[in-house]
Amino acid sequence: MADYDYDLFTIGAGSGGVRASRVAAAHGAKVAVAEEYRVGGTCVIRGCVPKKMLVYGAHFAEDLEDAKHFGWDIPECRFDWIKLRDNVLGDVDRLNGLYTQTLENHGVEIIHERATITGPHEITLSSGEKKTARYILIATGARPHVPSCPGHELGITSNEAFHLDSIPKRILIAGAGYIANEFAGIFNEFGAKVTLINRSDQLLRGYDESLRDRLLQISITKGIDFRFNAEFRRIEKNADGSLVVHMTNHEPLEVDCVMFATGRLPNIDGLGLEDVGVETDHKGAIKVDEYSKTSVDHIYALGDVTDRVQLTPVAIREGQAFADTVFGDTPTTIDYSCIPSAVFSHPPIAGVGMTEAQARDRLGAIKVYTSDFRPMKNVVAHRNERALYKMVCEASTGRVVGIHMIGPDAPEIMQAAAVAVKAGLTKADFDATVAIHPTMAEELVLLK
Template sequence: MAEDYDYDLFTIGAGSGGVRASRVAASHGARVAAAEEFRVGGTCVIRGCVPKKMLVYGSMFAEELGHAQNLGWTIEGKSFGWATLRDFVNADVDRLEGLYGQTLANHEVEVFAERATITGPHSVRLSSGREVTAKYILVATGARPAMPQFPGVEHCISSNEVFHLARQPQCLMVVGGGYIAMEFAGIFNALGSEVTVVNRTDRILRSYDEQIVDRMLHIAMGRGIDFRMHSQIKSVEKDADGCLQVDLGGARPVAVDQILIATGRSPNTEGLGLENAAIELGKGGEIPVDEYNRTSCDSIYAVGDVTDRVQLTPVAIREGHAFADTVFGGKPRTIDYSAIPSAVFSQPPLAGVGLTEAEARRVHGDVKVYSSDFRPMKNIFSEHPERGLYKMIVDETSEKILGIHMIGPEAPEILQVAAVAVKAGLTKQAFDDTVALHPSMAEELVLLK
C-alpha cells in the first residue's frame, strides 16, 4: 500500500458493516483505522436488533406462564420487573460491545472514539482537530430514527431511547406500521402495557405478503393491541402529572404515558463532509454507490444503511466483506440482493423470502400458491386459538419456488433453512420428495397443498 498516507483504509462508523470491512481489510495486510462517535457495534448490537430480540424473549415468558397450568405447572406469586429485564439486556450489550472492540484490536485496527468528517477524497478530520489521510475511505455510518414534525414531538421517544426507559409504560402509543413498530408493540403488549398503534395508512408491513400480514394483524388485535389506521398525530401536550394528551384529529385526545415513534430511518450523512469529495446524496439523504460499493469519488466507498440498498445487518456485513476483498484482497466481488430472507419478531413472528404472491403475479403472471393453515401443537395449551399460516409461491410452468412466507411460532428459525431452497432455485417437487419430520411445525413445508 502507498506510504504517502497515514492509513490504507479509514472507516467512518464501527457498526456491523464497518467492523467487518475493517478487520477483513486488515487481514489482507492493510493499515486500518476506524472512527466511531458513539459505541462500537452499531445500531444492531447497541440499540437495534440484538437488544430488541432479547426483549422479545423476555416478553414471551408472559404468554408461556399464562398457560403453564395446562402443562401441569403451578406458579405462585409471579410478577414482572421491567428494570431487571432492561438492566440485563443493557449489560449484555456492554459485553457485546467489548467483543466487537476486541475484534478490531486483535486485527490491529486503530480506533478513534470520536466523530470524523470528510475533508477531501483522501482525508478526514477528527473532532479533536487531528487531520488524517488514507488511500481509501469507507463510510459506514448507518441510519437513525426519522422523527416527524408536529407540536409536542419533543415529548416522544424513538427506538434509541426505548431500551433505557426508567419505567415500563402502562399506556404506550406506537406510531408507525413497519417492523420496528410491530415488534415493540408486541413486546409491550405481552408485558402487560396497553398498546395503541397509530398508522397513517391502512397497510402495515408493506414489503411482506398481504395474507401473512393480515393474519398477524388479526392475532395482534385478538391479543388486545388497538390499531388506529388512517391516523396521524396532530399534536402532543404534556400534563403536569406527565400524562401525554395526543390529538389524532378526533373529538377527544388520547391519553398515554409514552409515545414511541417508529416511522422509518434516515441515513446518517448530515454534516459528514461528503460535499468536500464532490459526492452528491440521493433524495433520501443516502449515498449512491455502484455494485462494488464505490461512490462517485473513486477513493471513497460506502456500505450498509447509509446507502440506497437493503437496510439489514447481514447485508451490511456482506457488503463490508465484499468491499475489503475487492479493494484489498485482489478478489473483486459483488452482492446478490435477490432472495434475502427477513423476519418481523412480532408475536407470533412472521418471515419471508423471495417474491410475495402479489409480486409473483405481477412479474410472472401465472403462479401456483400452496399453503397450510394450521394450529401449532404448542398453541393447544393456550387460550388463544391462534393459527399458523405457511405459503409457497411457485412458477406455474417451471414449478420453481418464487417465494416462501410464514407466520407462527419460530417462523424465522424455520424460514432461514427454507431460504436456502429458494436461493438455490429448487422446485416444489424437492419439498414433496422430502420426508416430513414429525411432529413439528416445519413439516408443514413439505406437506403444502
C-alpha cells in the same frame, strides 16, 4: 503512489464497518476506525440484538400462562422490568467489548472521535487532528426519523426504549414497519396498553398480504389497538406528565409515552460529503455502484447509509465484499435478490422471495399452496392462535419463488427454507423430502 497515514479509514464501527475493517486488515491493510459512540453500531447497541432479548423476555408472559395447561403449578408471577433492562444492557456491554477486541486483535486502530471528510483523502477528527487515507469508507448507518409535529420532542424512539425507567401504562407507537410491530408486541406482553397508529391503512408493507392480515387479527385479539389513516397534529403534555396526542381522522388519545417508529434516515449530517463531491439521493442516502464505490473514486459507503437494504446481515456482506474487492484483489458484488427477512412480532413473521401479489405481476401464472393450522402447543394451551404458511410457485416449472409464514419460530424455520428458494428448488423437491414429525416445519413438505 502518495503516502498516507492509513490504507483505509472507516467512519462508523457498526456491523458493516467492523467487518470491512477487520477483513481489510487481514488482507494486510493499515486500518483505522472512527466511532463517536460505541463499537457495534445500531444492531448490537440499540437495535436487533437488545430488541430480540426483550422479545424473549416478553414471550415468557404467554409461556407462563400456557405452562399451567401442561401441568405446571405456576404461582403468581411479578415482572421486573429493571432487572431485564439492566441484564440486556449488560450483555450489550459484553458485545461492545467483543467487537472492540476483534478489531484490536486484527491490528485495527480505534479512534473514539467524530470524523469529517475535509479534503481529498483527508479526515479531520473532532479534536482537530487530521488524518489521511488511501481509501475512505463511510459506514455511519441510519437514525430514527421523528415527525416534525408540534410537541415531537416529548416522544421517544427505539433508541430510548431500551433505557426506560419503567414500562409505561399506556403507550402510543407511531409506524407500521417491523420496529413498530415488534415493540407493540413487547410492550403489550409487559402489560402496557398499546395503541399503534399509522398514516396509511397497511401494516408491514412488502410482506405477503395474508401474513399482514393474520398479524393484525392476532394483535387485535391480544389487546393491541390500531388507528389507521392517522397523522400527527400535535402532542401536548398534561400537568401530571401524561401526553395527549392529536391526530387526523381520530379522537385525541391520552397516553403516558409516545414512541416514534416511522422509518430511519441515513446518517450523513456533518460528514462533509458535499465538500468532496459525494453524491446523495433525494432521501439523503449515499449513491454507490455495485462495488459500494461512491461518486468519488477513493470513497466507498455501505450499510444503512446507502439505503439499499437496511438489514444487518446485508451490511456485513457488503463490508466483506468491499474489503475483498479493494484489498483482497477479488472483485466481489452482492446479490440482493431473494434476501430472507423476519419480523419478531408476537407471533413472528418470516418471508423470502416474491409475495403472491409480486409473483402474479411478474410471472403471470402461479400456483399457491397454503397451510393454515393450529400449532400443537397452542392446542394443549387452549390458545386459538393459528399459524399460516404459504408457498408461491411458478406454474410452468414448479419452481418455488416465495415462502411466507407467520407462527411460532417462523424465523428459525425460514433460514433453512430460504436456502431452498435461493437454490431454485421446486415444489416436487419439497414433496420428495421426508417430514420431521411432529413439527410445525413439516408443513413445508406437506403442502397441498
